Amino acid sequence: VQLQAFGGGLVQAGDSLRLTCAASGLPRSSYVLGWFRQAPGKEREGIACIANNGGADYADSVRGRFTISRDNDKIRVYLQMNSLKSEDTAVYYCATDNWCDRWRPFGGPNYYPTTDFHSWGQGTLVTVSS
Numbered sequence: 001v002q003l004q005a006f007g008g009g010l011v012q013a014g015d016s017l018r019l020t021c022a023a024s025g026l027p028r029s030s031y032v033l034g035w036f037r038q039a040p041g042k043e044r045e046g047i048a049c050i051a052n053n054g055g056a057d058y059a060d061s062v063r064g065r066f067t068i069s070r071d072n073d074k075i076r077v078y079l080q081m082n083s084l085k086s087e088d089t090a091v092y093y094c095a096t097d098n099w100c101d102r103w104r105p106f107g108g109p110n111y112y113p114t115t116d117f118h119s120w121g122q123g124t125l126v127t128v129s130s
Contacts, residue, residue, distance in 0.1 A: 001025040003121025005094045010127045013086055019079040021094030021121055026075050031118060032100050033070050033077035036110060037090035038123075044093075044110045046103030048079060057100060059107030062088075086130040091123035 007019040021033065034049030048068040050056040056068050067080040077094060096119045102112045114120040 001027075001096070001119040003094050003096065003119050005092065005121045005124040008092060008124035008126045010129065011084055013084060013128055013130045015084050015128070016080070016082045017084060017126060018081065019092055019094075019124060019126070021077045021079075023075040023077075023096060023119070026096065026119070031096040031098060033068075033094065033096050034100060034103050035068065035077070035079050036093045036095060036103070037088075037126075038093070039087070039090040042090075045108060046106050046110050048106075049100035049103040050077065051100065057103070057106060061107050081126070084126075084128045086128050089126060089128045091125050093123045094121045095119060 002024045003021055005021045011017055030052045032049055032051050036044050036046050038044040047059045047062050050068045050070050065083045070077045095117045097117045
C-alpha cells in the first residue's frame with residue numbers, strides 16, 4: 001500500500017487549502033483514513049480521522065475550520081482547511097488503520113510508531129504566513 005499526500009504550500013493567514021491523500025493498493029475501503037501533523041519543534045498530533053461510513057473526529061484546534069472527507073471509489077482522503085492560522089504550519093501526513101484509536105488523543109502528542117499503522121504516507125508541508 002502506498003499513500004501519497006499532496007496539496008501543501010505557502011498561504012497567508014485566513015486562506016484555505018485542500019490536502020489530498022491518494023491510496024494505492026489498499027485492499028478494501030473499510031479502513032479508516034486520517035491526518036496527522038507535526039509542527040517544527042513539536043510532537044506529532046492526530047488532527048482528523050474518518051471511517052468508511054463517513055463518521056469523523058477532529059482535534060479541538062481544527063474543529064470547525066477543517067473538514068475531512070473521503071472518496072471510497074478512488075480511495076482518497078481530503079482535508080479541507082479553512083481560516084488557516086500561523087499555528088497550522090506543519091508537515092501533514094496521512095495514514096490508514098483499522099480504527100481511529102491510534103489518532104487519540106486528538107490534538108495531543110502521538111507516540112505510536114508509524115509502523116504500527118496499516119499504512120503511512122510521506123508528508124506535505126503547509127506554511128501559513130501571518
